[in-house]
Amino acid sequence: xxxxxxxxxxxxxxxxxxxxxxxxxxxxxxxxxxxxxxxxxxxxxxxxxxxxxxxxxxxxxxxxxxxxxxxxxxxxxxxxxxxxxxxxxxxxxxxxxxxxxxxxxxxxxxxxxxxxxxxxxxxxxxxxxxxxxxxxxxxxxxxxxxxxxxxxxxxxxxxxxxxxxxxxxxxxxxxxxxxxxxxxxxxxxxxxxxxxxxxxxxxxxxxxxxxxxxxxxxxxxx
Amino acid sequence: xxxxxxxxxxxxxxxxxxxxxxxxxxxxxxxxxxxxxxxxxxxxxxxxxxxxxxxxxxxxxxxxxxxxxxxxxxxxxxxxxxxxxxxxxxxxxxxxxxxxxxxxxxxxxxxxxxxxxxxxxxxxxxxxxxxxxxxxxxxxxxxxxxxxxxxxxxxxxxxxxxxxxxxxxxxxxxxxxxxxxxxxxxxxxxxxxxxxxxxxxxxxxxxxxxxxxxxxxxxxxxxxxxxxxxxxxxxxxxxxxxxxxxxxxxxxxxxxxxxxxxxxxxxxxxxxxxxxxxxxxxxxxxxxxxxxxxxxxxxxxxxxxxxxxxxxxxxxxxxxxxxxxxxxxxxxxxxxxxxxxxxxxxxxxxxxxxxxxxxxxxxxxxxxx
Ligand SMILES: [Zn+2]
Numbered sequence: 001x002x003x004x005x006x007x008x009x010x011x012x013x014x015x016x017x018x019x020x021x022x023x024x025x026x027x028x029x030x031x032x033x034x035x036x037x038x039x040x041x042x043x044x045x046x047x048x049x050x051x052x053x054x055x056x057x058x059x060x061x062x063x064x065x066x067x068x069x070x071x072x073x074x075x076x077x078x079x080x081x082x083x084x085x086x087x088x089x090x091x092x093x094x095x096x097x098x099x100x101x102x103x104x105x106x107x108x109x110x111x112x113x114x115x116x117x118x119x120x121x122x123x124x125x126x127x128x129x130x131x132x133x134x135x136x137x138x139x140x141x142x143x144x145x146x147x148x149x150x151x152x153x154x155x156x157x158x159x160x161x162x163x164x165x166x167x168x169x170x171x172x173x174x175x176x177x178x179x180x181x182x183x184x185x186x187x188x189x190x191x192x193x194x195x196x197x198x199x200x201x202x203x204x205x206x207x208x209x210x211x212x213x214x215x216x217x218x219x220x221x222x
Numbered sequence: 223x224x225x226x227x228x229x230x231x232x233x234x235x236x237x238x239x240x241x242x243x244x245x246x247x248x249x250x251x252x253x254x255x256x257x258x259x260x261x262x263x264x265x266x267x268x269x270x271x272x273x274x275x276x277x278x279x280x281x282x283x284x285x286x287x288x289x290x291x292x293x294x295x296x297x298x299x300x301x302x303x304x305x306x307x308x309x310x311x312x313x314x315x316x317x318x319x320x321x322x323x324x325x326x327x328x329x330x331x332x333x334x335x336x337x338x339x340x341x342x343x344x345x346x347x348x349x350x351x352x353x354x355x356x357x358x359x360x361x362x363x364x365x366x367x368x369x370x371x372x373x374x375x376x377x378x379x380x381x382x383x384x385x386x387x388x389x390x391x392x393x394x395x396x397x398x399x400x401x402x403x404x405x406x407x408x409x410x411x412x413x414x415x416x417x418x419x420x421x422x423x424x425x426x427x428x429x430x431x432x433x434x435x436x437x438x439x440x441x442x443x444x445x446x447x448x449x450x451x452x453x454x455x456x457x458x459x460x461x462x463x464x465x466x467x468x469x470x471x472x473x474x475x476x477x478x479x480x481x482x483x484x485x486x487x488x489x490x491x492x493x494x495x496x497x498x499x500x501x502x503x504x505x506x507x508x509x510x511x512x513x514x515x516x517x518x519x520x521x522x523x524x525x526x527x528x529x530x531x532x533x534x535x536x537x538x539x540x541x542x543x544x545x546x547x548x549x550x551x552x553x554x555x556x557x558x559x560x561x562x563x564x565x566x567x568x569x570x571x572x573x574x575x576x577x578x579x580x581x582x583x584x585x586x587x588x589x590x591x
Contacts, residue, residue, distance in 0.1 A: 034555070035314075036314045036317055036318060036555050036556055037553045037554070037555040038553075039318070040318075040321045040322065040325060040552040040553075041552045041553055043325070044325065044552055054325060054326045054328075070273060070310065070311035070314055071314070073273060073276075073277045073311070073314065073315050073318070074314060074318045076277060077277055077280060077315050077318040077319045077322070078318050078319070078321070078322040079322075080277075080280065080281050080319070081280070081281060081284070081318075081319045081322035081323050081326070082322050082326050083281075084281045084284065084285060084323075085295060085322070085323060085326035085327055086326055201277070201278065202274075202277070204274070208268055208270035208271045208274065209268075209270060
């Protein structure tokens, strides 16, 4: 097995290769404005580091967000296209699940990432492998009480220390964690059964900013 | 001919997800998925809505194009993609997919210019472009006069709109007349039953001291809106067909007049018209009439190739391959304001020589003015 995982839903542009036993190569860069430029060269480098070529890839996993950047679509478009050319399955994983898996906690906690506009994307976890409920987007102050006493993982926690006093590592998403989680789910079959794998399409959580125009504005001076 | 370059092109600069496949100047497939219906109620293209639609349509559209062309992706000589100009988030989907596609196949990637592609598409209809070609590009996003001595390396802007694009003016007038979005096709249809001489609307930037090749449609738009409002305020019926015909006549008159003048001034005997507004029947008819009077050969692709599509990107990509232009790097980024003077985006190591060629072209262009 050679699983390629990519995630561009957060400021991190992150890529990893997993052979079913361990992560064989990984690369991450944090630059919210250059997802499009950075992702493919990173894929090229991890394949080279593993001595592999695109044709060796057997599984594709993309972090599907939630994420506030147009870059969110870069990782998913890349994975979907690879999947089409290489004829291998493409699976989505919630980006927050990758952060939760990386945190490695075995007691309840939450994950929060920056949703911009003074909001966070967040979800609650029973432990590193089990999310409780669906991810959501909210203002930190509005969920602080509900999450009081819980450790909060991710950049969303560090950004709002008043709402989330117990901020924990890691700050940024890593495709290595996503790949590790995916490999585990594939090995046990729990991914398909338990619904951890998602369709490889973005979790937007917000509607597009678009307004139906008001009535035509008259130009004649009055 | 089997030895001509086989290229797949991807276009996502606005609301059409286009994938085309060409062999040299022969069109093999032109698959399109449009999100235009999703934008209609907003009265214009909503960037985030377009980006979301591109992502969902991308792979199915590529697969449809391959099936139509009846070729194997392994046989491609390259993958071309619109690198700009256009909507940033929308371009990003196409560029990401094109990179992954080319990389997974081990084929070269060509990031190309959307405007140069609009010109090059005519090769699929009328064979190789004469050099130089004068091009009038008119759509909802652009209105430009371009001189193209070599579509792969030398495209010179002569003039452009200083406010609204021509297609934007059609959309806005359609809105004033409550005709819906997009406005071009419906105004064209109604204008056929109207009198183009019924109302004398102004011709922007046509005075002796105005920039000879620039366009302005904002004053015309306001003038038409005022005329309509005056009728409404007086409690009279608005003669929609006559307004449509007279407005369209004003736009088309200025476009063709300036294009023919540019051909005469530059000594160019071929005029190419592209972009969505090139589908307008009155523009085609008037351009035909004025060009033939001036001894200019007019080249206008069929309407389906004038609007945004993947075939035009593939056509320019095939020309890049045929002329041995440098491929793009895997770092290729979507550039929402890619200048028209960059027909493609070569890898960094090739940029240096390219920049020199450009400086020379600009100097020549400036000297001629
Ligand atoms: Zn266009």
